[in-house]
Amino acid sequence: xxxxxxxxxxxxxxxxxxxxxxxxxxxxxxxxxxxxxxxxxxxxxxxxxxxxxxxxxxxxxxx
Numbered sequence: 001x002x003x004x005x006x007x008x009x010x011x012x013x014x015x016x017x018x019x020x021x022x023x024x025x026x027x028x029x030x031x032x033x034x035x036x037x038x039x040x041x042x043x044x045x046x047x048x049x050x051x052x053x054x055x056x057x058x059x060x061x062x063x
Contacts, residue, residue: 013037 017033024031045055 014033017037020036021031021033024036
């Protein structure tokens with residue numbers, strides 16, 4: 001999935017990290033969006049999402 005409505009990838013990414021920063025601040029965590037984006041992370045789609053997008057691996061166990 002990529003940016004929509006003419007929004008650049010960079011702008012979408014900045015918005016994503018800023019939203020995560022805000023969530024962490026509401027939970028009392030001092031976080032910085034610029035630092036968050038450099039942390040190692042892995043996105044693991046759920047079986048529901050895989051099935052929704054028609055991926056053949058939708059039945060694989062997570063983890």
